[in-house]
Amino acid sequence: MAKFRVKKAWRLSLIILILMGGTIAGLIWYQEKTGGLNFVRYEEFGIDMPVDYEIHGIDVSKFQKNINWEAVEQMQVENIHISFAFIKATEGITRQDANFKQNWSRAKRAGVVRGAYHFFYATRDPLKQAINFQNIVQLEPGDLPPVLDIEVSNNQPAAVIRSTARVWLEEMEKAYGVKPIIYTNVHFYETYLGDEFDDYPLWVAHYYQKKKPASARNWLFWQHNDGGRVNGINTTVDFNVFRGDSLAFSKLLIPAKKH
Structure with missing residues (x-):
């Protein structure tokens, strides 16, 4: 026994x-x-969210159609809240996003920090592209700096892409008094831009990565998913995080004019 x-x-x-x-x-x-416990699945957003980052945001264009910005701003899931939105303004030398003006004014009214971006073509006159952006975007204190969305080569050599992008960026800095942000993906940056643009703030796209994008250089914003969902938007939407705390974020914004 x-x-x-x-x-x-x-x-x-x-x-x-x-x-x-x-x-x-x-x-x-x-x-x-x-990749550890750095991502948590939230059914409300429909995606895995990188919870190690304090400040979350989205980017939108006319493809998100009519947005209820109050619902976007009011959505809160545990510690995650949509604090900022990059909004498409222009493309090339003539195109203006059909929903930009509506999104621009309503995002501000709802209390979402806003930024405007321009989809760039190295095959088009960069000065005319800069004018196209300036004609529609009036940046105010509290807005994010202007964004150069550069992600297509159109079979142009790297030297042409760099020289035309430089013109647009310098024109933006003259017009708005702040250093613009560059948006692109990891491959495009490494292939066509390189260390010549390392002094510009970088918003990098690299989807479905764990913890952080595989970028060799410092970055400020990370577009980590293109299939998220938010209250007030009936389509899927891109999700982003800011690399820093609220103080660092506030320092990035357009400053109030000195009297």
């Missing part, structure tokens, strides 16, 4: 060890799969 109890206890201990081992193995597998 004593031997039976010993065998029974030994078997029970073995089962517990196996179960514990399975649990530990499961946790190890999960952390390897998710």
Whole structure:
């Protein structure tokens, strides 16, 4: 009887060890799969969210149609709140986003920090592209700096892309008095722009990465997913995070004019 109890206890201990081992193995597998516990799945947003970042935002264009900006601003899931939005303003030398003016005014009224971006073509006159942007975008204190969205080469060599982009960026700095932000993906930046533009703030697109984008240089914004959902928007939307705290974010914004 004593031997039976010993065998029974030994078997029970073995089962517990196996179960514990399975649990530990499961946790190890999960952390390897998710890159740690840095991403949490939120059904409300429909995507995994990088919870190590304090400030979250979206970017929109006419493809998001009519946006209820009050609903966007009021959405809060645990510690995650949509604090900023980059809004498409212009493209090339003549195109202006059909929903820009509506989005621009309504985002501000709802209390969402706003930024405007221009979709750039190296095959078009960069000065005319700068004028197109300036004709529609009036930046105010509290707005984000202007954004150069540069992600297509149109079969142009890197030297042409760099020289035309430089013209647009310099014109923006003259017009608005702040250093513009560059938006692109990791591959495009490394292939066509390189260290010549490392002094510009970078908003980098690299989807479905864990913890951070695989960018060799410093970045300020990370577009981490293109399939999120937010209250007030009936389509999917791009999600972004800011790399820094609220103080660093506030320092980036257009300053109030000195009297």
